[in-house]
Amino acid sequence: MYSRAEVQAQAAETTKPFPAVDLRSDTVTRPTPEMRRAMFEAEVGDDVYGEDPTINKLEHRAAEIFARDAAIFVPTGSMGNSIAIKIHTRPGQEIICEERGHIFNYEMATLASFSGCMVRPIYSELGILHWEQVKKKIAGPTYYLAQTGLLSLENTHNMAGGTVYPTEVAEEICDRAHERGIPVHLDGARVFNAATALGKPVAEITKKFDSVMFCLSKGLGAPVGSMLVGSRDFIDQARKYRKALGGGMRQAGILAAAGLIALEKMPARLHEDHANAKFLAAELSKIPGLKIDPATVQTNILIVDISGTNLASNDFTRRLAEKGLLIGSVNNEIVRFVTHMDVDRAACERAIQIVREVV
Numbered sequence: 001m002y003s004r005a006e007v008q009a010q011a012a013e014t015t016k017p018f019p020a021v022d023l024r025s026d027t028v029t030r031p032t033p034e035m036r037r038a039m040f041e042a043e044v045g046d047d048v049y050g051e052d053p054t055i056n057k058l059e060h061r062a063a064e065i066f067a068r069d070a071a072i073f074v075p076t077g078s079m080g081n082s083i084a085i086k087i088h089t090r091p092g093q094e095i096i097c098e099e100r101g102h103i104f105n106y107e108m109a110t111l112a113s114f115s116g117c118m119v120r121p122i123y124s125e126l127g128i129l130h131w132e133q134v135k136k137k138i139a140g141p142t143y144y145l146a147q148t149g150l151l152s153l154e155n156t157h158n159m160a161g162g163t164v165y166p167t168e169v170a171e172e173i174c175d176r177a178h179e180r181g182i183p184v185h186l187d188g189a190r191v192f193n194a195a196t197a198l199g200k201p202v203a204e205i206t207k208k209f210d211s212v213m214f215c216l217s218k219g220l221g222a223p224v225g226s227m228l229v230g231s232r233d234f235i236d237q238a239r240k241y242r243k244a245l246g247g248g249m250r251q252a253g254i255l256a257a258a259g260l261i262a263l264e265k266m267p268a269r270l271h272e273d274h275a276n277a278k279f280l281a282a283e284l285s286k287i288p289g290l291k292i293d294p295a296t297v298q299t300n301i302l303i304v305d306i307s308g309t310n311l312a313s314n315d316f317t318r319r320l321a322e323k324g325l326l327i328g329s330v331n332n333e334i335v336r337f338v339t340h341m342d343v344d345r346a347a348c349e350r351a352i353q354i355v356r357e358v359v
């Protein structure tokens, strides 16, 4: 991950006369002209009073699309996950998730500081958990064991390379957990990518989860915002915890206007990002020193082992940045490429050319 100075140096790259190809994340997308117009024209009100019509519309549409009672707009995916965890758990409980999961590694231990829980992680090479693994980690009824309060799955799994849960695998985990009275949350930051890869509606692949968080501000291209969907009672509680975390916003319809376009229109183009990711994977796998199995690339994220280049990943990413390609460093040997709507096939071809030159 980057220091602040490195982030600033990379930002300088993106503003050069020929903007860099930015494959660091799908969070770098900029709102489309249609989104900017909608933001400009948005009808707004005070959302803490429930009076912002554009927020209300977005929440209503998200609930409809996921076939749930209700939804709530939150500023970030991290806040959505934190709220869900708070509602599902009690202090002193454990949460089972995959070892490289976002809630465990990249949310500032909020599940500990806000909800008083800890993680019981399970490693799985492709990030996909199976019930046989999960069941071994559920705490027995012994009184001195911290009890399992929640299972949290990530679909797609970011750090495992955008991998997708087969629906029946996720559903078995939900069904078996529910038999034991344990709720299951979905960190679905990129659940529309998962739905695209599976060729199924998001409502179908998420129906067994107790709550779902998804992001408008990643592959869907909105500038800000995520949603939490679930039962009416769950969303009523979420509204209180959102306020407690300082996430009660006022004329937030400005953001929801872009969010509505992200939700309604942008899922239909995600297959382009997936095709570009597969192209990148196929080309990168031919470059000596880089290790990636193109068969594992299902959506828009590539996790690449560069240890064969004898370059540390920060060195590697710096050299690429000097030539106009930005990618992410995960650790000393692993880097991440993420395709998104602001990078077309020609930009991906340029990216490959730059990697070849550096390696």
Ligand SMILES: Cc1ncc(COP(=O)(O)O)c(C=O)c1O
Binding pocket: 075, 076, 077, 078, 079, 081, 102, 103, 154, 156, 157, 158, 187, 189, 190, 215, 217, 226
């Ligand atoms: C899988 C996953 N969950 C949650 C988040 C958090 O989203 P945000 O950056 O909006 O807090 C991210 C962000 O990258 C993510 O990749």
